[in-house]
Amino acid sequence: MRRAAWTLVMSIGLTGLSIGLSIGLSGCAGNGEGLDETGRPMDNGPLPLVPTFASIQQNVFTPICTTCHAGASAPLGLRLDEASSYAALVNAASVEVPVLRRVLPGDPDASYLIQKLEGRAAVGSTMPLGQAPLPAATIAVIRQWIAQGAQRPVVSTSIDAPAKLHGVAPAADDILDSAPTEIVIASANAIDTTLIQTGAVQVVRSGGDGSFEEGNEVQVPSLTVTVRSEAPTVLVVTKTDGPFLPDSYRVTIAGTGSIAASDRAGLPIDGDGDGKPGGDFVEYFEVGRAL
Ligand code: HEC
Ligand SMILES: [Ca+2]
Known part of the structure; x- marks a missing residue:
């Protein structure tokens, strides 16, 4: 009430x-x-x-x-x-x-x-x-x-409002009928994209059981990360050796450690969305039926 x-x-x-x-x-x-x-x-x-x-x-x-x-x-x-x-x-x-x-x-x-x-x-x-x-x-x-350049104003970041990321396509927890050609991750902020290329982005599939705890998970190889837009930042992850197989996927962008993605002032992203800088961005999606 x-x-x-x-x-x-x-x-x-x-x-x-x-x-x-x-x-x-x-x-x-x-x-x-x-x-x-x-x-x-x-x-x-x-x-x-x-x-x-x-x-x-x-x-x-x-x-x-x-x-x-x-x-x-x-x-x-x-x-x-x-x-x-x-x-x-x-x-x-x-x-x-x-x-x-x-x-x-x-x-x-x-x-x-x-x-x-x-x-x-x-x-x-x-x-x-x-x-x-x-x-x-x-x-x-x-x-x-x-x-005029198809611009969008960047949302500025601070220690109290660190940069955030979100999955665009696939969006979080999407279940797709067919393999995506790309994974698009965006921010309303400007991320320092020079740091993104170096292994900060990882995609793992579950090994067919829809769960990421068995040790049978497979690191998806041959990923390329490109920057579609610098500010606001749009990142595109593609797989160069064939489609994403039917399975559950986990996408991670490091927000902690030496490869942490950060804003242009060097402040790490708020990957886990707790309002404070730091924490990995983690998102799941599924292609076809995982089981
Ligand atoms: C009633 C459903 C419907 C609405 C409303 C609609 N669309 Fe579409 N749109 C489609 C479908 C279906 C297609 C694919 C078939 C086609 O192009 O005719 C499409 C295709 C497109 C494409 C081509 C995308 C590509 O990658 O080639 C663009 C761009 C687009 N729509 C923009 C818009 C915009 C902008 C609006 C609003 C002003 C809009 N659509 C409203 C159904 C819709
Ligand atoms: Ca598993």
Whole structure:
């Protein structure tokens, strides 16, 4: 009961805040976005679309695209939820037309995302699938964000807020039907990627029993770690000698010891998420049926 009362107070507080924001900013929207059927600003309505990652996420990807592009079964592995979309788009190869990047910073015309939104992609349908195309003004803002470098502000780190990592694809505890082509791990912070290459990333499979305690675990060989984005940091782990076999996997990035991943000031990552620097980042996923 105590908790329910607290939640109620919180949501009243938030509603009050968003009404305040809507009144302050709705005058600039001009395109009907964020308005209800009667043309009034919606509570919790999105802020006007501007060429920043946060604004595009809030106004386009989250409300329009994540109905399909979310979770382990997202089409073509493209997750557009807030935790995944930057890592899944910027400098990432399209699955449909692999020679193109989904978003190529500085070049909206060559970015597959734009081609899909404008209906001039070589493969598949216009996005959002089965709906009216996005208004030209909306696409123009996404173009502008890409033309300006497709940046996303880095969340700064400190001893009280050390760098964190999270699995994008596979995400933590995903069960995949087929082998992933890559393991994408991202941070909202900037990690010192010069330290990442040297054995800091390890991938182990369970040995077919779904458990990592028997001593039959197998270190996955032939891994390559590449940096898809420096700041915020996106790391991509690929296997060069064939697909990830059906099994349970554990991905570890050292947050302790001499090979610890750290931020650019040398402060180790908060790998275990306890709010303090240090501790290994560990994440599990499964390919096919492990047993
Ligand atoms: C109704 C489900 C649905 C919605 C909503 C949707 N998509 Fe898609 N998307 C798909 C499917 C299915 C495919 C693969 C088939 C195709 O391309 O037609 C796809 C493919 C894509 C691709 C190609 C990815 C690659 O690697 O080649 C991009 C980019 C994309 N979508 C972006 C978006 C964006 C941005 C939005 C929101 C504006 C969106 N989609 C909304 C279902 C959807
Ligand atoms: Ca085992």
